[in-house]
Amino acid sequence: MKKMIAVLKASKDLFLVQSAAILLYRRMSTISILKLDGLRKLPLSTQTFAPYSELQKQKILESHIVSILHGCTTLNQLKQVHAHIYCKGLDQCCYVVTKLIRMLIKMDVPVHWYPHLVFRQVKNPNPFLWTVLIWGYGVQGPFSESVHLYSCMRKKGVGPVSFTFSALFKACGAVLDACLGSQVHAQTILIGGFASDLYVGNTMIDMYVKCGLLDCGRKVFDEMAERDVISWTELIAAYTRSGDMKSAGDLFDGLPIKDMVAWTAMVNGYSQNAMPKKALEFFERMQDAGIAIDEVTLAGVISACAQLGASNHANWIRDIAESSRFRPANNVVVGSALIDMYSKCGNVEEAYKVFLSMKERNVFSYSSMIVGFAMHGLAHEAIKLFFDMLKTEVKPNHVTFVGVLSACSHVGMVDQGRQLFSVMEKCYGVVPTADHYACMADLLGRAGYLEEALKIVETMPMKPNGAVWGALLGASLIHKNPDVAEITASHLFELEPDSIGNYILLCKTYASVGRWDDVSRVRKLMRGRKLKKDPGCSWVEVKNGIIQEFLAGDATHPQTREIREALEDLVERLKATGYQPNMGSVPYDVSDEEKKRILMTHSEKLALAYGLLNTAAGSIIKIMKNLRICEDCHSVMCGASKITERKIVVRDNMRFHHFIEGVCSCGNFW
DNA sequence: TTAGGGTTAG
Numbered sequence: 001m002k003k004m005i006a007v008l009k010a011s012k013d014l015f016l017v018q019s020a021a022i023l024l025y026r027r028m029s030t031i032s033i034l035k036l037d038g039l040r041k042l043p044l045s046t047q048t049f050a051p052y053s054e055l056q057k058q059k060i061l062e063s064h065i066v067s068i069l070h071g072c073t074t075l076n077q078l079k080q081v082h083a084h085i086y087c088k089g090l091d092q093c094c095y096v097v098t099k100l101i102r103m104l105i106k107m108d109v110p111v112h113w114y115p116h117l118v119f120r121q122v123k124n125p126n127p128f129l130w131t132v133l134i135w136g137y138g139v140q141g142p143f144s145e146s147v148h149l150y151s152c153m154r155k156k157g158v159g160p161v162s163f164t165f166s167a168l169f170k171a172c173g174a175v176l177d178a179c180l181g182s183q184v185h186a187q188t189i190l191i192g193g194f195a196s197d198l199y200v201g202n203t204m205i206d207m208y209v210k211c212g213l214l215d216c217g218r219k220v221f222d223e224m225a226e227r228d229v230i231s232w233t234e235l236i237a238a239y240t241r242s243g244d245m246k247s248a249g250d251l252f253d254g255l256p257i258k259d260m261v262a263w264t265a266m267v268n269g270y271s272q273n274a275m276p277k278k279a280l281e282f283f284e285r286m287q288d289a290g291i292a293i294d295e296v297t298l299a300g301v302i303s304a305c306a307q308l309g310a311s312n313h314a315n316w317i318r319d320i321a322e323s324s325r326f327r328p329a330n331n332v333v334v335g336s337a338l339i340d341m342y343s344k345c346g347n348v349e350e351a352y353k354v355f356l357s358m359k360e361r362n363v364f365s366y367s368s369m370i371v372g373f374a375m376h377g378l379a380h381e382a383i384k385l386f387f388d389m390l391k392t393e394v395k396p397n398h399v400t401f402v403g404v405l406s407a408c409s410h411v412g413m414v415d416q417g418r419q420l421f422s423v424m425e426k427c428y429g430v431v432p433t434a435d436h437y438a439c440m441a442d443l444l445g446r447a448g449y450l451e452e453a454l455k456i457v458e459t460m461p462m463k464p465n466g467a468v469w470g471a472l473l474g475a476s477l478i479h480k481n482p483d484v485a486e487i488t489a490s491h492l493f494e495l496e497p498d499s500i501g502n503y504i505l506l507c508k509t510y511a512s513v514g515r516w517d518d519v520s521r522v523r524k525l526m527r528g529r530k531l532k533k534d535p536g537c538s539w540v541e542v543k544n545g546i547i548q549e550f551l552a553g554d555a556t557h558p559q560t561r562e563i564r565e566a567l568e569d570l571v572e573r574l575k576a577t578g579y580q581p582n583m584g585s586v587p588y589d590v591s592d593e594e595k596k597r598i599l600m601t602h603s604e605k606l607a608l609a610y611g612l613l614n615t616a617a618g619s620i621i622k623i624m625k626n627l628r629i630c631e632d633c634h635s636v637m638c639g640a641s642k643i644t645e646r647k648i649v650v651r652d653n654m655r656f657h658h659f660i661e662g663v664c665s666c667g668n669f670w
Numbered sequence: 671t672t673a674g675g676g677t678t679a680g
Contacts (some may be wrong), residue, residue: 162671166672170671199671199672200671202671203671206674261673265673268675297675337676337677339677362676364679368677397677467680471679577673
């Protein structure tokens with residue numbers, strides 16, 4: 001650096017010095033301006049200006065100041081440069097002032113304060129200067145100010161530039177005002193020339209999409225004279241967000257040059273739409289195409305692996321992340337995604353290791369870890385982490401509270417949950433949403449306070465959603481309360497008429513108290529609505545990361561006989577320790593013998609037997625299930641963990657159960 | 671000036 005300055009100082013060529021200085025300022029953005037002061041003064045000396053006209057000197061000065069502005073990293077530096085701008089008599093130069101305002105806004109200085117003040121001091125603002133302010137309000141709000149400024153600008157007879165419309169669309173998108181957006185759209189056509197501008201088109205697509213008018217966005221796209229990869233990607237992402245992967249895929253196929261962002265939009269689209277296998281397939285195609293990846297790609301793929309819940313996928317993507325530039329310890333996005341993934345793959349210990357290794361943690365990292373602990377029934381750990389978080393600068397958000405409340409719910413910590421719920425808004429500024437009421441309904445309901453839960457639901461300030469009533473219905477089954485179940489189910493059948501799970505919960509609740517007539521009435525209702533029960537389905541991980549799937553009653557596996565024998569043998573040994581089949585887990589009015597037979601074909605039992613046969617002695621057995629584990633299977637898992645001396649981890653659709661030496665981490669409370 | 675983003679519940 002010193003050498004370079006010496007060479008530059010010795011140089012007589014002003015343009016050489018100038019361009020080198022600009023390069024230096026841009027590249028060494030962290031170097032304080034003062035350090036480079038000697039260099040900054042150099043080209044401004046009277047001597048070196050000699051061969052240039054006044055106008056040229058002015059232009060050089062302007063571009064010089066702008067390059068210094070670009071190098072600023074703190075507000076103080078900007079203030080210093082601002083003072084310098086005054087000294088040099090450039091405070092009326094729109095070009096320089098525009099750049100100053102832009103930098104101020106980028107540093108989150110409130111637009112209405114410093115930037116707007118600087119703007120007011122310019123006597124004849126040009127369109128760019130007007131626009132940068134419009135853009136500033138479009139970024140920070142109040143967004144109405146963007147529109148107001150635009151009309152002021154027009155009243156003063158200043159014509160817009162294309163950036164003016166981009167800025168306006170940004171503001172309309174931010175307030176989801178499609179009506180205003182289409183008025184601005186009309187202006188772009190009326191004034192002429194702007195509607196065909198690439199930037200304007202792209203921001204217009206973005207605005208329509210944000211306002212939920214995907215078709216309008218598509219129309220703009222179809223009519224654009226010129227498109228770039230950004231136009232395509234905007235629309236692809238919009239389709240993925242709306243769940244239309246078909247249209248997203250069609251567009252993607254037609255995209256002439258696909259860059260990393262476009263590929264990532266597809267990978268993450270599949271991941272967000274619960275198609276994790278497709279996401280991984282696409283990711284591999286992306287890698288085969290030699291496209292680089294970044295933290296956003298990794299986050300999506302990691303989320304897909306989390307959904308699959310299998311250790312082999314987890315280890316595979318962990319290796320990729322570790323060997324990339326975005327290592328979990330150094331990257332808060334990748335780190336947080338990994339915490340979630342390990343929790344969902346049943347390895348909460350590894351999730352916590354990742355959490356501890358992270359140099360920076362944000363609300364995603366904390367919330368993911370809290371939710372992870374909650375999922376595994378580690379409520380005390382979740383709550384401790386929550387209070388640790390409060391000691392940092394990271395503020396809890398609505399997800400963090402869902403995490404702590406569900407942690408309380410999973411272990412029956414009613415008082416702690418009530419306390420947190422009562423202070424979440426007052427002390428932490430998080431306004432309870434329907435999700436939080438669902439957690440409360442779950443917490444109180446599970447713990448047996450069904451009436452109190454019902455009261456909360458009936459008096460909550462917003463309309464209860466499916467999750468809220470669903471929580472109550474689940475609790476009604478646990479506590480065998482068909483009266484509350486009937487009330488909740490009637491709401492659920494309206495809100496979610498096609499959701500089979502609600503009908504089944506109601507049936508099971510009736511069955512639990514022997515009201516078989518009601519059971520058949522609900523079944524008839526289901527048949528009338530053409531609803532079919534989801535078959536129970538379990539997966540078990542065996543050697544080399546192979547995953548075996550079993551449906552309830554499955555007799556298609558080549559090892560079926562061995563599986564059945566192993567299961568019968570296991571149950572016999574369990575009976576010797578006091579186990580009795582739980583007939584209440586079969587919601588059918590059939591004989592006890594038939595109930596026993598049905599119990600033996602539950603998918604998680606088949607998976608367990610297969611796991612025992614096909615994994616090494618002493619290793620952990622990991623099972624995933626699409627539905628909630630039934631009570632009978634739960635007690636079989638408990639017993640099996642003791643007599644086979646195996647740790648068994650079951651992930652059902654609610655949470656994780658860790659069975660160790662005859663005890664489940666859920667404390668039989670799930 | 672414009673694109674892709676990780677955590678939530680029955």
